[in-house]
Amino acid sequence: MASDKVLLVDDEVEFVETLAERMRARGLEVDYTHSGDGAVEKTAKNHYDAIVLDLAMPGMDGMETLRHLMANHPDLQIILLTGQGTIQTAVEATKLGAMDFLEKPTDIGQLIAKIKAARVKRMQLDEKRAATDIEDILSRRGW
Amino acid sequence: MSGFVKSADSRLLWERGLQFLGAQTASQSHEVTNVLNIINEMAGLMGDMLYSADQGRPLNTARLTELTTKIAAQIQRGNKIVRAINQFGHSADKPKAVFDLQEMIERIAFIAQRPAVLAKALLETDFPDQSLSLESSPLGFQQAIFTAFEIALAAASDKRHITIGYTLVGDGVELTVHSADPLGAPTEVAEMADKAVFLRLLVSTLGGRIIALGADDDPHRIIFAFPKRMGED
Numbered sequence: 329m330a331s332d333k334v335l336l337v338d339d340e341v342e343f344v345e346t347l348a349e350r351m352r353a354r355g356l357e358v359d360y361t362h363s364g365d366g367a368v369e370k371t372a373k374n375h376y377d378a379i380v381l382d383l384a385m386p387g388m389d390g391m392e393t394l395r396h397l398m399a400n401h402p403d404l405q406i407i408l409l410t411g412q413g414t415i416q417t418a419v420e421a422t423k424l425g426a427m428d429f430l431e432k433p434t435d436i437g438q439l440i441a442k443i444k445a446a447r448v449k450r451m452q453l454d455e456k457r458a459a460t461d462i463e464d465i466l467s468r469r470g471w
Numbered sequence: 472m473s474g475f476v477k478s479a480d481s482r483l484l485w486e487r488g489l490q491f492l493g494a495q496t497a498s499q500s501h502e503v504t505n506v507l508n509i510i511n512e513m514a515g516l517m518g519d520m521l522y523s524a525d526q527g528r529p530l531n532t533a534r535l536t537e538l539t540t541k542i543a544a545q546i547q548r549g550n551k552i553v554r555a556i557n558q559f560g561h562s563a564d565k566p567k568a569v570f571d572l573q574e575m576i577e578r579i580a581f582i583a584q585r586p587a588v589l590a591k592a593l594l595e596t597d598f599p600d601q602s603l604s605l606e607s608s609p610l611g612f613q614q615a616i617f618t619a620f621e622i623a624l625a626a627a628s629d630k631r632h633i634t635i636g637y638t639l640v641g642d643g644v645e646l647t648v649h650s651a652d653p654l655g656a657p658t659e660v661a662e663m664a665d666k667a668v669f670l671r672l673l674v675s676t677l678g679g680r681i682i683a684l685g686a687d688d689d690p691h692r693i694i695f696a697f698p699k700r701m702g703e704d
Contacts, residue, residue, distance in 0.1 A: 340505050342541060346512040353519055386591050411504040433511040
């Protein structure tokens, strides 16, 4: 089974690089970017099992990035990881389609468990879509 | 009626002063949280490395040394933020005090770095060689500079470069917030119009006067003049 592929989005360079190193040591395939624009660009080119997204970033902030990502890829599994979370932002993020909301500092084991759960959810959505596509083909061709 | 207006102004100044103090303290606490989160991850990585060494893998001492250096740098960064918050918090201790203007602008520019960075703007300071002691309200003075900065930041669009500085003029000082992008008229946006009105009230309460507030006055500058001692012309 291929390793979980995750994109970390955070403007704190040393934070994201260190977290990526720790995740890779645990067998995950990790990519990272320091901006919302970078996240939009990377998700357009790559498939990720989960996106771990910070809220406060220069330019396009986390909420705006979340909106963009969900509009372009509704099946993306996005986990918000922030040091500035409030109940209000957590509720808003969930409404926008975020899968989960974690506060920094978080335990790496807990974060990886969320990423694995994201992958399972993503696979279920892929299977569901494949089944719908097959049914659609069958009904259109009259088989 | 004028007594009522005066009391309404005082209340507004008090409320806005409290909001300013709270907002900047909260903003800087986020910066401290960022530092702590980095240290937390680095400590976690060191723990991972030591666990691997316990399992018989060779310990990468060069990497460990690099991490300890990075943690020390983050602690220095955190200390700088905490010192700034502490000095900022104490600026509300007295309604009037003597302070070094350059130090004060540097502190408020340091505090303003976070909103500037989030807006992708470059914030710099520009001082004359000669420093200056002022006697005024330390909190009110910082709030005036920060409010002018906020108006300039809201207008930042293309060049996104803001400079805060001052020049000595006669027996007083002229403070300038310069924006590389034209400031436009603050009245065009409700929130900025409110800030402009408040800035006028605050500067006048501090015994100063506004010379330019963007738009037709000077498209790139907010300038206000203050006497060296509050209450003197």
